[in-house]
Amino acid sequence: xxxxxxxxxxxxxxxxxxxxxxxxxxxxxxxxxxxxxxxxxxxxxxxxxxxxxxxxxxxxxxxxxxxxxxxxxxxxxxxxxxxxxxxxxxxxxxxxxxxxxxxxxxxxx
Amino acid sequence: xxxxxxxxxxxxxxxxxxxxxxxxxxxxxxxxxxxxxxxxxxxxxxxxxxxxxxxxxxxxxxxxxxxxxxxxxxxxxxxxxxxxxxxxxxxxxxxxxxxxxxxxxxxxxxxxxxxxxxxxxxxxxxxxxxxxxxxxxxxxxxxxxxxxxxxxxxxxxxxxxxxxxxxxxxxxxxxxxxxxxxxxxxxxxxxxxxxxxxxxxxxxxxxxxxxxxxxxxxxxxxxxxxxxxxxxxxxxxxxxxxxxxxxxxxxxxxxxxxxxxxxxxxxxxxxxxxxxxxxxxxxxxxxxxxxxxxxxxxxxxxxxxxxxxxxxxxxxxxxxxxxxxxxxxxxxxxxxxxxxxxxxxxxxxxxxxxxxxxxxxxxxxxxxxxxxxxxxxxxxxxxxxxxxxxxxxxxxxxxxxxxxxxxxxxxxxxxxxxxxxxxxxxxxxxxxxxxxxxxxxxxxxxxxxxxxxxxxxxxxxxxxxxxxxxxxxxxxxxxxxxxxxxxxxxxxxxxxxxxxxxxxxxxxxxxxxxxxxxxxxxxxxxxxxxxxxxxxxxxxxxxxxxxxxxxxxxxxxxxxxxxxxxxxxxxxxxxxxxxxxxxxxxxxxxxxxxxxxxxxxxxxxxxxxxxxxxxxxxxxxxxxxxxxxxxxxxxxxxxxxxxxxxxxxxxxxxxxxxxxxxxxxxxxxxxxxxxxxxxxxxxxxxxxxxxxxxxxxxxxxxxxxxxxxxxxxxxxxxxxxxxxxxxxxxxxxxxxxxxxxxxxxxxxxxxxxxxxxxxxxxxxxxxxxxxxxxxxxxxxxxxxxxxxxxxxxxxxxxxxxxxxxxxxxxxxxxxx
Numbered sequence: 001x002x003x004x005x006x007x008x009x010x011x012x013x014x015x016x017x018x019x020x021x022x023x024x025x026x027x028x029x030x031x032x033x034x035x036x037x038x039x040x041x042x043x044x045x046x047x048x049x050x051x052x053x054x055x056x057x058x059x060x061x062x063x064x065x066x067x068x069x070x071x072x073x074x075x076x077x078x079x080x081x082x083x084x085x086x087x088x089x090x091x092x093x094x095x096x097x098x099x100x101x102x103x104x105x106x107x108x109x
Numbered sequence: 110x111x112x113x114x115x116x117x118x119x120x121x122x123x124x125x126x127x128x129x130x131x132x133x134x135x136x137x138x139x140x141x142x143x144x145x146x147x148x149x150x151x152x153x154x155x156x157x158x159x160x161x162x163x164x165x166x167x168x169x170x171x172x173x174x175x176x177x178x179x180x181x182x183x184x185x186x187x188x189x190x191x192x193x194x195x196x197x198x199x200x201x202x203x204x205x206x207x208x209x210x211x212x213x214x215x216x217x218x219x220x221x222x223x224x225x226x227x228x229x230x231x232x233x234x235x236x237x238x239x240x241x242x243x244x245x246x247x248x249x250x251x252x253x254x255x256x257x258x259x260x261x262x263x264x265x266x267x268x269x270x271x272x273x274x275x276x277x278x279x280x281x282x283x284x285x286x287x288x289x290x291x292x293x294x295x296x297x298x299x300x301x302x303x304x305x306x307x308x309x310x311x312x313x314x315x316x317x318x319x320x321x322x323x324x325x326x327x328x329x330x331x332x333x334x335x336x337x338x339x340x341x342x343x344x345x346x347x348x349x350x351x352x353x354x355x356x357x358x359x360x361x362x363x364x365x366x367x368x369x370x371x372x373x374x375x376x377x378x379x380x381x382x383x384x385x386x387x388x389x390x391x392x393x394x395x396x397x398x399x400x401x402x403x404x405x406x407x408x409x410x411x412x413x414x415x416x417x418x419x420x421x422x423x424x425x426x427x428x429x430x431x432x433x434x435x436x437x438x439x440x441x442x443x444x445x446x447x448x449x450x451x452x453x454x455x456x457x458x459x460x461x462x463x464x465x466x467x468x469x470x471x472x473x474x475x476x477x478x479x480x481x482x483x484x485x486x487x488x489x490x491x492x493x494x495x496x497x498x499x500x501x502x503x504x505x506x507x508x509x510x511x512x513x514x515x516x517x518x519x520x521x522x523x524x525x526x527x528x529x530x531x532x533x534x535x536x537x538x539x540x541x542x543x544x545x546x547x548x549x550x551x552x553x554x555x556x557x558x559x560x561x562x563x564x565x566x567x568x569x570x571x572x573x574x575x576x577x578x579x580x581x582x583x584x585x586x587x588x589x590x591x592x593x594x595x596x597x598x599x600x601x602x603x604x605x606x607x608x609x610x611x612x613x614x615x616x617x618x619x620x621x622x623x624x625x626x627x628x629x630x631x632x633x634x635x636x637x638x639x640x641x642x643x644x645x646x647x648x649x650x651x652x653x654x655x656x657x658x659x660x661x662x663x664x665x666x667x668x669x670x671x672x673x674x675x676x677x678x679x680x681x682x683x684x685x686x687x688x689x690x691x692x693x694x695x696x697x698x699x700x701x702x703x704x705x706x707x708x709x710x711x712x713x714x715x716x717x718x719x720x721x722x723x724x725x726x727x728x729x730x731x732x733x734x735x736x737x738x739x740x741x742x743x744x745x746x747x748x749x750x751x752x753x754x755x756x757x758x759x760x761x762x763x764x765x766x767x768x769x770x771x772x773x774x775x776x777x778x779x780x781x782x783x784x785x786x787x788x789x790x791x792x793x794x795x796x797x798x799x800x801x802x803x804x805x806x807x808x809x810x811x812x813x814x815x816x817x818x819x820x821x822x823x824x825x826x827x828x829x830x831x832x833x834x835x836x837x838x839x840x841x842x843x844x845x846x847x848x849x850x851x852x853x854x855x856x857x858x859x860x861x862x863x864x865x866x867x868x869x870x871x872x873x874x875x876x877x878x879x880x881x882x883x884x885x886x887x888x889x890x891x892x893x894x895x896x897x898x899x900x901x902x903x904x905x906x907x908x909x910x911x912x913x914x915x916x917x918x919x920x921x922x923x924x925x
Contacts, residue, residue, distance in 0.1 A: 004918045004919070005916075006915055006916040006918060007915050007916055011910065011915055012910075012915070013653075013654060013910065014654065015628065015654040015655075016654050016910075018910060018914070018915035019914045019915060020914060020915050020916045020917070020918055021914045021916070021917040021918070021920075022917075022918055022919040022920075023919050023920055024919070026914070029915060033627065033628045034627075047668065048669075048670075049668075049670065050666075050670040053658040053661075053662075053666060053670075054631070054658070055630075055631040055634060055635070055654070055655065055656075055657065055658075056654065057626065057628050057629055057630045057631060057634065058626060058627055058628060058630075062630070062631030064657065064658040064659075064666055065666070065668065067631065069630075069631070099918070101918060101919050
């Protein structure tokens with residue numbers, strides 16, 4: 001996989017998220033309370049809300065527009081709602097964070 | 110033959126010993142007393158009332174001169190003993206009197222501890238120990254100048270209250286974080302500090318005194334952090350240590366105090382010691398009850414009863430400051446093997462805590478209501494197993510019925526006139542009557558109809574038991590809606606526990622209240638964050654990750670992920686310069702839509718998140734601050750033009766609206782708060798459908814509240830009529846604070862008012878001036894921390910990460 005450096009863990013507040021701009025749109029990178037890191041498309045399966053702006057709890061985020069709850073691990077909507085958002089491979093080496101861009105490229109192709 | 114008994118010291122302990130001895134063995138001893146103080150035996154505990162002017166010295170004398178004459182006791186006043194000769198069995202005073210003894214009792218008491226900071230020996234530095242100190246303090250107080258009391262323990266606070274009562278401007282310095290930390294837990298210490306401060310005494314905790322300075326006399330006290338406090342009088346009340354020097358010089362065994370056995374006898378069989386100078390079983394004592402017990406034991410021993418023995422006892426502490434009720438007993442530290450029962454009634458200023466271990470009371474702290482102290486003390490002393498009455502224990506002795514001690518039976522056994530809700534004075538009969546008479550089925554119904562459990566909520570458990578008793582199985586107590594699926598507690602319970610347990614962080618709440626999830630959810634976290642901001646304005650650090658995005662970035666998110674921005678226009682008034690600045694911002698950032706809002710503001714929609722700080726910077730240049738159009742907080746105060754322009758206007762409604770808005774902006778509330786001020790009953794500002802509205806009339810200001818014009822449409826209720834603008838502001842602020850303290854997160858004022866009752870709001874805000882004032886003060890205090898413009902903060906770089914992408918990647922590849 002083609003790992004691209006996107007910054008360090010401390011760039012993201014605990015229970016917070018930052019965006020990474022890509023040609024295919026924004027990717028939301030999340031850091032949970034226990035420092036796990038996830039990346040998903042910044043686009044709620046419901047009405048396209050920016051998931052990076054939601055409240056993060058456990059390994060899930062609540063969309064700021066209509067309160068859908070999305071699992072950061074699977075990208076699937078939790079509870080009664082149905083839908084999924086694409087997850088992006090992310091890895092952490094010490095403090096540094098990387099996402100796999102090939103996944104993006106293959107989608108673009 | 111009469112033996113010669115000589116006593117060194119004439120305080121309360123030897124005085125009591127003599128009383129016992131005269132009763133047990135009259136005529137056995139010829140008694141001689143040497144008193145370093147030039148006076149008879151007086152009640153030292155009552156020095157504080159003497160200092161505060163509540164009592165005179167004559168009123169606190171225990172044994173007058175006549176008593177010594179009557180019992181043939183020789184009293185040397187003003188004689189300090191300088192030597193004991195154990196071989197010759199004599200003692201010698203500083204005036205040269207030498208007296209032989211058969212038995213000697215040393216009761217030299219204690220000496221105040223002096224912190225050896227530079228300047229501790231300057232004139233004007235006093236201790237608080239005897240009548241001379243009190244008289245010196247009273248003399249100093251005549252100047253009505255500034256006093257500093259070092260030490261926030263029992264003595265220090267009593268000294269501070271006394272000096273304050275004498276008209277001095279008093280500051281208490283305490284090195285620990287809370288007052289009286291040896292007797293009180295932090296929660297009670299906090300209540301105490303508030304009560305002390307309400308008397309006008311300043312309290313500085315964590316205060317490390319570095320030096321006392323002045324030119325020939327005390328002029329100021331310097332703290333380690335550089336704080337300088339001017340003072341003409343400094344009272345050191347940081348503790349005492351046993352005065353055992355004389356005994357030590359004579360070769361009597363001395364550790365912390367004079368070491369005595371359980372019979373109060375030292376290692377010299379003819380020498381006894383008692384009082385604060387004595388160390389028995391490794392302990393020294395400073396409170397009167399154990400000292401009197403020592404006196405009893407010593408008297409028995411001297412009378413020939415060698416079985417008399419001193420047994421260690423915990424003694425309750427009480428503060429002798431009029432109007433502050435405080436009781437502390439035993440051990441109240443937290444521990445894994447301990448459990449606690451806490452009852453708190455914030456509005457009545459009551460806090461009670463029992464610490465239990467193995468179903469027995471080991472510690473008690475009572476604040477505000479101490480009448481059951483004796484009973485708890487008795488249970489502790491007797492090691493009573495309290496498991497049978499555990500559920501009602503904290504309510505005190507009067508709630509313990511006969512044998513059937515299950516809580517249900519205890520509630521059933523209560524008479525109809527037993528008070529259930531202390532806040533609102535609701536008795537049992539009224540509640541059960543309302544349940545059957547009005548067919549009430551839910552706790553909220555009972556609250557609405559009777560007000561029981563509608564204020565602090567601490568009686569909720571009792572009210573629910575009454576409902577079960579009255580309704581039987583048809584009542585399901587679990588009907589209390591939990592806050593969210595992370596907890597079983599409802600909002601009210603959580604709010605109460607945050608205060609009761611002094612929980613000051615979200616993790617602390619989740620830990621203590623046993624949250625079922627690791628870090629909550631999008632429902633409970635913003636609610637908890639608000640409750641903590643509201644309850645601990647000075648202590649709590651706002652958790653931005655627990656705020657909805659709008660409050661995190663101080664703008665309103667739109668469906669396409671862009672934001673809208675509404676600058677504040679105080680009272681809806683603007684001018685050419687402001688409008689020009691808005692027009693320039695709209696052009697510069699190509700803002701697609703500009704709209705006038707329902708709250709008389711201008712809304713700019715469609716701004717990209719990355720542009721927000723730059724937009725705010727430009728708006729800030731023109732003097733704009735955030736309009737909080739996104740906040741669960743004060744949004745807008747809408748006004749009409751009032752008496753300045755309108756031919757019907759009765760008061761300056763625009764001016765009042767602006768004043769309210771400038772006073773209240775920045776405050777967070779359970780849900781949004783919109784206000785309006787209309788200058789006459791024609792009501793052009795539409796004040797009668799707002800959360801809070803004012804209708805100006807000729808005779809003053811009619812204050813309205815609990816209106817709604819959204820999902821529900823509801824006209825306001827009238828709170829009352831006040832005469833002046835100042836009163837209008839105070840009432841509105843107090844009402845808002847009451848709502849802030851009691852409302853559930855996202856509950857608008859009209860729903861809150863319906864829940865607790867319109868009449869209750871009126872009672873607390875209109876009728877109870879003291880309560881109103883207290884609400885007002887708490888609001889003002891919290892505003893000190895809330896009135897910071899969030900836009901200018903972010904223009905200056907705060908939360909930069911919010912407004913920038915973390916990285917931009919992949920564009921190079923895409924271009925290839």
